[in-house]
Amino acid sequence: MDNGIIKWIADEEVLQDFVAGLPVLIILLIIVISVALLSKGADWMIDGVVDLAQRTGLPKIVIGATVVSLGTTLPEAFVSVMAAFLGNPGLALGNGVGSIIADTGLIFGLTCLLVAVPVNRFILNRTGWVQVGSAALLVGIAVIALMTAGAGEEPILSRWVGLFFLILLVAYLYVTYRWATQSGDLGHDEELSNEEPMNLPKAWSMIIGGLTLIVVGARVLVPSASEIAVRAGVPEDVIAATLVAFGTSLPELMTAIAAIRKGHPEITVGNIVGADVLNVLFVIGAAAVAAPLAIPDNFYFFHFPAMLIILISFRVFISRADTAFRRWQGAWLLAVYGVYVTLQYTLNVGGAL
Amino acid sequence: MRILLATDGSDTAGAAVQFVAGFPFPSGTEMKIVSVIPRVLRDHEIETLTPEQRTVFEESKSGNHSEVEELLESEAALLGQAGWSVTTEVRVGHPAAEIVGAAEAYDATLIVVGSHGLTGFKRFLLGGVSNQVFQSSKRSVLIVRKPESECEGSRPELPARDGHLWRILVGYDGSGPSEKAISFCTSLDLDDKVSFRVLTVLPMVRLFRQDIRQELNWIWQQQKETEKEALEAAADRLREITGGVTTALTEAGDVSQAILAAGEDFKADLIVLGHKGKGAIEKFLMGSVTPRIAQHSCRSVLAIR
Numbered sequence: 001m002d003n004g005i006i007k008w009i010a011d012e013e014v015l016q017d018f019v020a021g022l023p024v025l026i027i028l029l030i031i032v033i034s035v036a037l038l039s040k041g042a043d044w045m046i047d048g049v050v051d052l053a054q055r056t057g058l059p060k061i062v063i064g065a066t067v068v069s070l071g072t073t074l075p076e077a078f079v080s081v082m083a084a085f086l087g088n089p090g091l092a093l094g095n096g097v098g099s100i101i102a103d104t105g106l107i108f109g110l111t112c113l114l115v116a117v118p119v120n121r122f123i124l125n126r127t128g129w130v131q132v133g134s135a136a137l138l139v140g141i142a143v144i145a146l147m148t149a150g151a152g153e154e155p156i157l158s159r160w161v162g163l164f165f166l167i168l169l170v171a172y173l174y175v176t177y178r179w180a181t182q183s184g185d186l187g188h189d190e191e192l193s194n195e196e197p198m199n200l201p202k203a204w205s206m207i208i209g210g211l212t213l214i215v216v217g218a219r220v221l222v223p224s225a226s227e228i229a230v231r232a233g234v235p236e237d238v239i240a241a242t243l244v245a246f247g248t249s250l251p252e253l254m255t256a257i258a259a260i261r262k263g264h265p266e267i268t269v270g271n272i273v274g275a276d277v278l279n280v281l282f283v284i285g286a287a288a289v290a291a292p293l294a295i296p297d298n299f300y301f302f303h304f305p306a307m308l309i310i311l312i313s314f315r316v317f318i319s320r321a322d323t324a325f326r327r328w329q330g331a332w333l334l335a336v337y338g339v340y341v342t343l344q345y346t347l348n349v350g351g352a353l
Numbered sequence: 354m355r356i357l358l359a360t361d362g363s364d365t366a367g368a369a370v371q372f373v374a375g376f377p378f379p380s381g382t383e384m385k386i387v388s389v390i391p392r393v394l395r396d397h398e399i400e401t402l403t404p405e406q407r408t409v410f411e412e413s414k415s416g417n418h419s420e421v422e423e424l425l426e427s428e429a430a431l432l433g434q435a436g437w438s439v440t441t442e443v444r445v446g447h448p449a450a451e452i453v454g455a456a457e458a459y460d461a462t463l464i465v466v467g468s469h470g471l472t473g474f475k476r477f478l479l480g481g482v483s484n485q486v487f488q489s490s491k492r493s494v495l496i497v498r499k500p501e502s503e504c505e506g507s508r509p510e511l512p513a514r515d516g517h518l519w520r521i522l523v524g525y526d527g528s529g530p531s532e533k534a535i536s537f538c539t540s541l542d543l544d545d546k547v548s549f550r551v552l553t554v555l556p557m558v559r560l561f562r563q564d565i566r567q568e569l570n571w572i573w574q575q576q577k578e579t580e581k582e583a584l585e586a587a588a589d590r591l592r593e594i595t596g597g598v599t600t601a602l603t604e605a606g607d608v609s610q611a612i613l614a615a616g617e618d619f620k621a622d623l624i625v626l627g628h629k630g631k632g633a634i635e636k637f638l639m640g641s642v643t644p645r646i647a648q649h650s651c652r653s654v655l656a657i658r
Contacts, residue, residue, distance in 0.1 A: 046562045064565040072561050118572050180569050255563050262556035266572040267563050 015223045024231055027224050034221040035247035038075035041213030042251050046071035048206030051198050065177040072251035072271065073278040078218040079248050080287035083240075086222055089294045091240040092287040093157075097303045098245025100135065100279045104310045105337025107249065107256050108272045112330025117265045119321045126179050127273045128318045130172060132311050134280040139304045142295050154294040162288025169281035176274070221247065237296060238344045241303060249275075269325075276311065306340045354382040354540070357461035358432075359452045359486070361388060362424045365467030369497035370428045372653065373465055374435035375517060377542040385459050386428055387442045388421045389451040390414075418443060449485035456492050463655075465495045487647055487656065493537070495623075495655040496647055519547045522621040523591075524612050524642075526553060527583045530627025534657040535587045538625060539594055548597035550619050552612065553584045559606030609645040616652050628656040 019027060046068060053063045076099045083091035111117055145155035198206075221244065229239040252275055259267040287293060310333060317329045358373055360366040373384070394402075394410070402410060425441040432439045444451040456464045468483035487494045523538060525531045538549065555577060557564035567573050584600050591598045605611035616624045628643035647654045 043561055050562045050565065060565050061569055064569050068562050068565050072563075120570060120572050122571070251561050255558060255560055258558045258560045259563070262558055264556070264558060264567060264573060264576075266570055267558055267567050270566060270570065271563065 015220065016226070019223050019227045022227075024228070027227055027231070030220060030224045031228065031243070031247065034217040034224065035075075035250055037213045037217030038078070038221070038248060039250045039254065041210040041215075041217060042071055042074045043210070044206040045074065045210030045214065047198075048203045048210060051203040052207070054197060055200075055203075061180050062177055065180055066173050069173065069176065069274050070278065070282065072255060073275055073282055074214055075217070075248040075251060076245075076279060076283045077286050078214045079221055079244060080283045081290045082215075082218040083222050084287040084291040084293060087291070088222060088226060088236060088240075089291070090235070090237045090296055091222060091225065091244065092291075093284065093293050093295065093299065094237040094240025094303070095244050095248060096279050096284040096287065097299070097307050098241030099249050099283065100276045100307050101241070101303075101310055101337060101340055102245045102249045103252050103272045103275050103279070104314055105333045105340065106246070107253050108268065108314070109330045109333030109335075109337060111256050111260060111265055111268045112325045113327055113334060114330075115260055115265050116324045117269055118324050119318065120266055120269060122182075123179065123270060124273065124318045127176065127270075127277065128315060130175075131273045131276045132315045134168070134172075134277050135307055135311050138280045138284065139308065142299065142304065145295060146300065154296070157284070157288045157293040157295060159289055159292055162285045162290075162293075165281045165285025166289060169278070169285060172277060172281060234345065237298060237303070242341050242344060302343075306336070310336050354379055354462045355459060356382060356384045356463045356465060357452070357456045357459050358384060358386045358428075358465040359388070359448075359455075359482075360386055360424065360428055360467075361448070361482075362421075363467065365497070365499045367428075367467070368499040369465050369467035370431055372497045374432050374437070377519065377544075377547060378437075379540050379542050382437060384432055384437050384439045385442060385455070385461070386425050386432070386439060387444060387452060387455045388425055389444045389446060389448040390417050390421060391448060392446050448482045449489060452482070452486050453490045456490060461492055463493045463495055464490055465497060468496045468498055484648065487644065491658060493628075493655065493657045494647075495653065497653045498651060517546070517622075519623070520619060520621050521547060521549050522612075522616050522619050522624045523549060523551045523587075524554070524624065524626040524646075525551050525584055525587050526627075527580065527587075528627060528629070530629045530657060532587075532627070534625050534627040534655075535590055537655075537657050539590055543595040545596065547595060548599075549588075549591050549595070550599050550601060550615070550621070551584060551588045551591065552601045552603070552615050553580055554608045554611045554615075555580060555602065555604045556608050557604050557606050564604075564606065608642050609649065612642070612646055613650055616650060621652055623653045623655055624650060625655045625657065628658055 019030070022030070049067045049071075050063055053067055054060075076095060080092040080095045083089070083095065108117075141157065141161055142155065145157065145161075149155040197203075225239050225244045226236055228243070229236045232239070252271060255271055256265075256268045259265050259271075284293070313329075313332060313336065317325060321329075356373065356378065358369060360370065370386075399407065399410065421443050422441075425443065429439040429441050442455060444455060452464065452466070455461075464486060466483040466486050468481055483494075483496050487496065521538065523531075523534055525535065535551075541547065558567055581602055584602055588598050588600045601615065603611055603615070612624065612626070615621075624646060626643045626646060643656050647656055
């Protein structure tokens with residue numbers, strides 16, 4: 001591979017110096033463009049991979065449980081891996097945790113407030129527990145890391161923890177596939193699907209083009225977000241947990257809006273629950289494998305508790321819901337998200353000490 | 354049923370007259386043809402004219418008036434020959450506003466307007482009275498299409514008046530307006546000269562291929578079964594009065610495109626859809642299928658309100 005390309009990807013200073021010389025508005029514009037690239041890239045890549053998977057004769061249920069499920073989390077994963085790789089662990093971890101909070105608090109909260117979201121009890125009683133369980137596992141491992149860290153050392157999520165999460169990810173994908181086979185009538189009429197496969201070069205172009213957009217988007221977003229944090233006088237974690245997390249959750253938000261428009265908000269529930277699990281196992285797992293993630297103090301007293309409050313609220317709502325989620329439940333999730341964001345900007349609560 | 358037909362002497366308006374003449378409206382249907390002379394000068398502008406200018410203006414106005422009356426007479430005769438009871442009216446003012454006003458005054462069940470099947474930039478530039486009437490009226494609107502060359506290749510022939518087998522595609526989604534669309538169809542003078550296809554399009558979230566997860570979700574599968582049953586029940590209402598009824602259930606990311614494609618596939622003379630006016634937020638959230646089809650179709654479209 002050309003040295004220039006490696007330098008461009010690996011050398012943080014190249015883009016950081018470039019971004020540092022730009023006015024704030026231009027950097028914000030770059031952030032918007034990179035977020036759009038991430039989103040479009042994920043869309044293309046999923047389209048291409050799904051097409052290839054269908055050519056191999058894989059059943060839709062397998063494709064749904066793997067490719068499609070991972071797809072909307074690709075932007076978060078690439079941004080966090082890129083951030084960890086470039087030495088911004090706060091951004092990597094902040095993006096993962098912030099995305100869980102944005103997905104559940106903002107996107108699901110908003111959906112719930114706007115329309116009646118039906119409860120798919122079979123799936124929610126299973127993946128709903130994995131959702132809280134994986135977040136609790138992350139917090140538990142982080143607490144152990146804190147307790148075992150030497151004096152003056154920062155607790156760390158090691159590469160082994162990252163690898164452990166990725167192994168759990170494979171197990172989770174398999175289990176969701178098994179649950180999906182048990183939950184629905186799989187003999188539904190595929191004959192009604194008038195889907196034409198795209199030609200092979202097109203499928204590959206979409207995969208390669210999508211991947212390129214995601215890599216470029218993530219590569220440009222990371223230094224731009226860091227620079228905005230410096231200019232705004234807020235810590236990198238705050239930008240990661242709010243602005244970047246919102247940006248990388250755009251696929252989930254777009255999907256949620258499309259699902260409301262088409263009258264099928266039940267898709268959003270599955271999507272959000274799945275995304276939360278993947279944000280821990282896939283996003284934080286892959287980022288920790290790329291580089292060990294130091295855990296700043298503020299995660300213990302602010303980001304982790306905020307994440308657990310939102311996820312436990314959601315878990316309680318699932319167990320209390322009969323046929324559909326209530327509007328006030330959406331309002332509560334949205335309010336927690338609002339407080340979480342506001343505290344970070346007004347009192348600088350979320351910033352690293 | 355009371356039908357208000359707007360005409361301006363153009364080819365498209367002529368096509369609308371021809372369409373209405375042969376369409377199997379229920380017997381006893383009354384029709385009014387209205388033509389609007391656009392107001393060239395406002396009252397205060399007329400006052401500023403010199404006496405000579407005013408004479409020329411008045412002569413031209415009266416000439417226009419008699420030309421329009423002649424046009425209305427000939428079109429009324431055409432409809433009369435087809436067996437319809439027809440009255441006429443000439444109005445002066447803004448065409449779309451006057452057509453909507455005339456429909457209110459006549460208490461019309463249906464407004465009929467002719468339209469070119471304009472596409473893309475041409476429609477953006479020219480807009481059109483038919484579109485304005487569709488947007489501003491609270492009544493059902495039938496837009497009769499005489500397509501431009503943009504629709505070539507899928508250009509539908511205008512139905513001949515006698516012995517034509519009408520092919521009508523009805524979009525059905527179980528909503529109140531689409532139930533009204535079915536009721537409208539059952540009110541027609543049906544025999545073996547009409548062939549119906551009742552179509553339900555299930556909207557899929559194609560973004561990030563969430564449609565695959567959607568299909569696997571049992572809530573969606575249950576809804577699909579319910580939609581199937583509702584579709585068959587709607588078709589059965591039509592089957593009670595005519596034999597030629599088929600149904601189709603399809604899944605699509607873009608409902609409007611799917612209905613337009615089904616219209617082409619069925620070679621429909623007319624696409625009938627229920628339409629409920631929506632507020633801006635609702636439009637953003639829920640989208641607007643009927644106005645999109647009314648704008649983009651190369652075939653005639655009837656929006657039932």
